[in-house]
Amino acid sequence: MEVLKIATAGSVDDGKSTLIGRLLYDTKSMTDDKLEAIERTSKQKGYDYLDFSLATDGLVAEREQGITIDVAHIYFSTPSKSYIIADTPGHVEYTRNMVTGASTSQASIILIDARKGVIEQTHRHFFINNLLRIKDVIVAINKMDLVDFSEETYNKIKADFEELMKKRDYQDQNITFIPVSALKGDNVVNASEKTPWYKGQTLLEHLEELDQKDIYNTGTPRFPVQYVIRPKTDDFHDFRGFAGKVYGGELSVGDEVVVLPSMTRSTIKDIYFYNKQYKTAPRRSSVTITLEDEVNVSRGDMLVKANDLPTIDKQLTATISWMDSASFTPGGKYTLQHGVNKVLAKVDAIEHKIHPDYSGIEENVTSLQMNDIAKVRLRLNKPIFYDRFKDHRTNGSFIIIDSRTNTTAGVGFIE
Amino acid sequence: MSTLAEEIKKPEILNGVERPTANALEHEAIYIIREVAAQFEKPVLLFSGGKDSITLVRLAQKAFWPAKIPFPLMHIDTGHNFPETIEFRDRLVEELGVELIVRNVQDSIDEGKVVEETGKYASRNMLQTTTLLDAIEEFKFDACIGGARRDEEKARAKERIFSVRDDFGQWDEKNQRPELFDMLNGEIEIGQNVRVFPISNWTELDVWSYIQKEQIEIPSIYFAHKRNTFLRDGLIWSAEDDVVFRADDEQVEERMVRFRTVGDMSCTAAVESHADTIDKVVAEIRDSRISERGARIDDKRSEAAMEKRKQQGYF
Numbered sequence: 044m045e046v047l048k049i050a051t052a053g054s055v056d057d058g059k060s061t062l063i064g065r066l067l068y069d070t071k072s073m074t075d076d077k078l079e080a081i082e083r084t085s086k087q088k089g090y091d092y093l094d095f096s097l098a099t100d101g102l103v104a105e106r107e108q109g110i111t112i113d114v115a116h117i118y119f120s121t122p123s124k125s126y127i128i129a130d131t132p133g134h135v136e137y138t139r140n141m142v143t144g145a146s147t148s149q150a151s152i153i154l155i156d157a158r159k160g161v162i163e164q165t166h167r168h169f170f171i172n173n174l175l176r177i178k179d180v181i182v183a184i185n186k187m188d189l190v191d192f193s194e195e196t197y198n199k200i201k202a203d204f205e206e207l208m209k210k211r212d213y214q215d216q217n218i219t220f221i222p223v224s225a226l227k228g229d230n231v232v233n234a235s236e237k238t239p240w241y242k243g244q245t246l247l248e249h250l251e252e253l254d255q256k257d258i259y260n261t262g263t264p265r266f267p268v269q270y271v272i273r274p275k276t277d278d279f280h281d282f283r284g285f286a287g288k289v290y291g292g293e294l295s296v297g298d299e300v301v302v303l304p305s306m307t308r309s310t311i312k313d314i315y316f317y318n319k320q321y322k323t324a325p326r327r328s329s330v331t332i333t334l335e336d337e338v339n340v341s342r343g344d345m346l347v348k349a350n351d352l353p354t355i356d357k358q359l360t361a362t363i364s365w366m367d368s369a370s371f372t373p374g375g376k377y378t379l380q381h382g383v384n385k386v387l388a389k390v391d392a393i394e395h396k397i398h399p400d401y402s403g404i405e406e407n408v409t410s411l412q413m414n415d416i417a418k419v420r421l422r423l424n425k426p427i428f429y430d431r432f433k434d435h436r437t438n439g440s441f442i443i444i445d446s447r448t449n450t451t452a453g454v455g456f457i458e
Numbered sequence: 459m460s461t462l463a464e465e466i467k468k469p470e471i472l473n474g475v476e477r478p479t480a481n482a483l484e485h486e487a488i489y490i491i492r493e494v495a496a497q498f499e500k501p502v503l504l505f506s507g508g509k510d511s512i513t514l515v516r517l518a519q520k521a522f523w524p525a526k527i528p529f530p531l532m533h534i535d536t537g538h539n540f541p542e543t544i545e546f547r548d549r550l551v552e553e554l555g556v557e558l559i560v561r562n563v564q565d566s567i568d569e570g571k572v573v574e575e576t577g578k579y580a581s582r583n584m585l586q587t588t589t590l591l592d593a594i595e596e597f598k599f600d601a602c603i604g605g606a607r608r609d610e611e612k613a614r615a616k617e618r619i620f621s622v623r624d625d626f627g628q629w630d631e632k633n634q635r636p637e638l639f640d641m642l643n644g645e646i647e648i649g650q651n652v653r654v655f656p657i658s659n660w661t662e663l664d665v666w667s668y669i670q671k672e673q674i675e676i677p678s679i680y681f682a683h684k685r686n687t688f689l690r691d692g693l694i695w696s697a698e699d700d701v702v703f704r705a706d707d708e709q710v711e712e713r714m715v716r717f718r719t720v721g722d723m724s725c726t727a728a729v730e731s732h733a734d735t736i737d738k739v740v741a742e743i744r745d746s747r748i749s750e751r752g753a754r755i756d757d758k759r760s761e762a763a764m765e766k767r768k769q770q771g772y773f
Contacts, residue, residue, distance in 0.1 A: 046482045046659075114636075118661045120610040125483075127659055143636040223545050269492045274525035282524060288489045288640070316478035317520040328478055329488035329521070342496050364537065366636050379642055383493070442641045449645035451635045 047250065047258065048127045050144040050177065051207045052168035053154030058185045061155065062225035063117055063128055064095020066247065069232035072119035092226060094410045114144045123251060125241045136416040138399060139366035141171050144455060146440075149258035150179040150250065156221075157190045166400035173211045174362065174399075174416070174456065176436060178258050180218045181249060185295075190347075192237040197222045210401045213433070221246055261326065262435040264292035264354065265428075266300075266346040267382040272331055284315065284331035285340055287383075290437040294332070295323040299349040302338055308349060309334040343384035345428050353438060362397065363418050363431075366455070367445060367452035371411035375444040377452065378444040381427045382437065385444075391420040431448040432456035468496035480707075484517065485662055487656040489523040489640065490619055491603065494654050496526050497644035498601040501654075502559070503591075504704075505531040508720045511656065511674050514664050515550065516674055517656060519604075530557035536582040536722045537564045538701045543720055546677040561593040579704050580691075581725040594651055601644070603654045609661045620644055621653045624697030660747050666743050670736045682715045682716045682734040693727035 054061040064081075067073040085094040117128040131137070145151060153168045155161060159366050169200035172180050182204055183295075190196045201220050208218065220240050221230055223246060229235035232247045244252070272284040294300075298311045314324045315331040324330040332346065340346075347353060365371050372390065379388035396405040396417045432439030443453040484761045491514075503518060505511045518527045533547060551558040563585050568574045571592070572585045594602065608615045619633050620642045635643055644652060658664065669676060686697040688708040695702050697710040701724050704710075715728035716739070733739040 116608045116613065116659070118659075120661070120663070123663065139636060144637055146638040180630070264659050269489070270496045272520075272522060276524070279524045284524075286492050286521070288485065315523070317523050319478070322477055325478070327482065327485055328480070329485040329492070330478070331523070343505055378645070380643060382641065383496070411513065437639060440639055440641075442643060444643055444645055449643070449647060451638070451643045454636075454638045 045123070045255075046125045046127065047150060047237070047253065047293055047341050048129065048148040049150035049156070049250070050131060050141070050151040050172075050200050050424050052131060052141055052145075052171070053185075054156070054162070054164040057154040057156050058225045059130065059154050060096030062152070062183065062185065062223070062231065063130060064093075065225045065231045066126075066128075067117070067119050069228060070119050070121055072134060073083060073203065077107075083332055090431075093192065095225075114140050120249075121251060126250065137170065138167070138416070139355060139364065140170070142175065142364045142366075145175040145250050146454065148177060148180070150253060151184045152181045152183050152246070155182060155184050155200055155204075157196055157200065159192075160196075160200045161207060163400055165204070166207060166402075169207055169211070169282065170399045170401060173213045173216065175217075176433065177402075178216060179253055180216055181246060182220045183225075183246060184220065184222050185225055187222045187229060187238065187398070190222075192229075193221070193237070194238075194240040197241070201402065207401070219243070219249055220250070246289075260325070262291035262430065262438070263351045264326075264348060265290045265382075265430070265435065266293050266332065266440045267384065268340055268342055268344045268346065269383050270342060271340065271424060277428045280309055282333070283340075284333050284336075285346065286329070286331045287346075288329045289324045289326055291435055293323055293325045294346075294348075296321075297340045299404060300334070300346045301349045301352065302334075302340055303347060303353075303355065304426060305339065305344070307338045309336040309338050311335075311346075322432075345382075345384075347390045347428070353430050353435075355426050355428050357423045357426045358391075358420070358429075359423070359429065360394070360418065361419050361441070361455035362416065362418050362458065363443065363455040365411040365413060365453045367448075367450060368413055369445060369452065371415075371443075371453065372409070376446065379423060379427070379441050380444060380445050381429060381441040384427060386427060387424040387446075388443065389422045391422050394418040419455075421455075431456050460620050472616060475744065479666075482669070483657070483660050484520075486499040486659065487514075487517045488521045489740065490642065490654065490667075491518050492654040493644065494601050494603055494656075495522070497642070498595065498652070500599050501529040501603060502532045502597065502599045503527070503529060503603040503682075503735045505533050505558075506548065506605070506607075506720070507533070507539065507547045507677060508605065508667055509680060510607065510612065511598060512550070512674060512676055513660075513668055514603060514605050514656060515554070516672060517678050519545045519554070527554065527689075530559055530614060531560065532559040532597075532599075532602075533737060534586050534593065535560050535562045536586055538582050538699075538723045540677070540679050540699075540717075540720055540723055541691050542677045542679050543661075546675075550675075559593070559597070561587045561589050561596075578705070579725075580703055581722055583725050585626070595764065600646065601652045601654055605657060605664070606653075607660050607665070608658050617655060617658065619655055619658050621710070622646060623651050623653060626647045627651075631716070631756060656747075663740070663743050665725075666736075666740045670740050673736075679717045680739065682714055682731045682738075684712055685727060685728065686710050687713045687715060693759060695727055696723065699723050 051059050115130045119126050131140045131144035151172050184200050222241050223230045230245045234245050266287050268285045268287045270286040272286050296311050312333045312335045314321045375390045377388045379386050393408050396408045399416050430438045441455045441458045442451050445452040543616050563582050566589045572588045618637050687694045688697050716731040717728050733742040
């Protein structure tokens with residue numbers, strides 16, 4: 044079954060959790076015991092409607108404060124697709140969570156409160172969706188019930204958003220506007236009778252029709268080696284298989300490949316998935332590859348097609364999103380994890396900070412704090428084999444690990 | 459018996475294209491399991507005998523074939539397991555040729571580290587935590603692979619794929635590492651360990667569909683069978699096993715039931731079902747209006763039950 048990961052973004056009280064609850068409820072993905080729990084709690088709180096946000100706000104602290112504080116994953120399915128929603132909070136201080144949720148998603152829902160229209164938060168949400176090159180973005184104009192399902196209001200918000208779209212860097216992004224009321228269920232799963240002026244699809248209809256080609260950015264095949272399989276049994280005495288996941292494109296038996304960083308050439312002999320041999324390893328498959336020649340390959344090396352080499356360099360410029368409470372400073376030393384490959388990195392310079400609301404850049408920055416986004420230059424102790432993020436979402440990104448605390452402190456998108 | 463080498467078939471033709479099936483969740487899980495073997499020195503797979511850990515074993519087989527699974531399995535035995543589960547476990551381990559470590563909650567009780575609960579809702583489920591943490595320390599495991607899924611419970615929905623635990627096995631939900639793209643950061647300090655959840659993104663239906671497609675053998679109690687049972691709090695309990703407390707006024711009746719999860723017998727209720735084959739089970743789950751953990755009394759203790767258990771080091 045096809046799996047679609049969706050990131051959601053909205054400000055506090057935009058009704059994001061309610062929208063998710065509505066999707067679960069109307070697709071009948073909410074089970075009776077969960078529904079009963081929601082009915083019970085809604086009643087206790089004195090609501091005259093069902094508070095679907097209770098379905099997603101999981102942690103005790105969240106229930107106490109009535110807010111979502113981390114990325115939560117919610118699952119529902121239709122007969123044709125499995126959906127995973129990364130529910131990320133929308134307040135200013137949680138840029139890091141939005142970036143995290145968006146990094147694994149192929150589609151995204153930006154919520155706008157119809158009474159408030161496009162606000163500064165909307166700029167930030169769109170900026171992050173654009174920075175992460177999410178291919179399909181749905182702008183859900185919510186709480187339409189509170190503006191009498193006004194077409195004029197909808198059009199005004201749409202026009203404002205289209206103005207914002209002119210600033211975007213990633214032009215191929217597909218953007219769809221839908222007027223909804225998550226609380227009442229209009230145009231979420233079922234088409235609304237209250238918006239006769241709206242001829243488009245409901246939110247779910249749109250998601251259902253998204254095709255693989257609509258949601259994946261493709262590039263050239265890259266095969267980072269995760270693990271070398273050497274069984275050393277009688278039956279497989281000389282077996283040396285390179286285990287990994289194929290990114291960007293596909294690899295086939297007979298393809299001429301180059302092993303990085305050694306630059307050794309060879310040819311793909313066999314492709315295994317478990318105990319079967321295949322002719323082709325498609326994009327995002329976890330396979331085991333053997334080569335015709337005895338080549339020295341270890342974890343962190345990469346197999347690429349001989350006619351399509353990535354950049355091999357010890358220096359790079361990248362946009363980074365900083366996620367740690369400890370600040371990022373020039374001269375600082377970190378571990379850089381690029382795919383499964385780890386190298387040491389030194390910060391050469393912070394070129395400028397980028398305001399994630401399209402309001403411009405800030406130069407002469409001496410350090411970065413949590414939730415800052417900036418263009419930086421890094422120097423590495425060993426070369427990595429990368430593509431630009433705009434050409435290859437996987438091979439153009441990396442994470443920064445603070446070597447003192449081991450925490451994941453930031454993420455970078457290579458220019 | 460044929461050797462594994464003989465089992466390699468020539469390319470299987472799928473829809474006229476010679477490539478493996480595109481089960482994104484399966485490829486993701488295999489990637490995660492390989493990261494564990496590569497990034498950690500002493501990983502272990504926590505095996506309960508339930509369907510989720512059985513699925514993990516199959517995924518681990520796929521990840522390393524034709525080599526054996528490069529880490530042991532460990533079972534934290536509450537002593538209250540369904541006998542079918544234990545028989546099944548021992549058979550599977552023998553077939554795989556991997557090492558099985560068993561640590562018993564009874565030993566933790568005998569050593570005075572934990573105290574057996576008493577009364578109507580007595581369960582050893584909570585006691586497992588101590589035994590697990592002791593075993594992690596005994597073997598110096600730095601990564602424990604488990605079959606938890608985010609769709610099981612609200613607190614699980616926020617769990618990372620690589621979830622770092624401190625010396626006390628505690629989960630600090632407010633201080634979790636962000637996980638971006640496919641990149642998994644397994645860097646830890648001495649004394650810390652990582653709980654790894656390769657099937658985080660699977661739903662109950664995904665697991666059952668996978669067992670169906672892969673024709674994986676599972677313990678018989680997952681299928682509908684006749685059993686002496688009694689009702690309590692609207693749930694069906696086994697009356698055939700001594701460890702399940704039954705009051706004199708709770709009447710025994712034979713019912714056609716199956717189990718949706720196979721945790722500790724004392725906290726796992728059955729559901730009425732006629733699904734006696736895997737196909738019927740998949741169909742039943744597809745139509746089910748009750749969540750899987752709805753039959754787990756341990757979660758009903760309070761709304762925040764799971765979150766509290768996890769902070770204490772529960773799986």
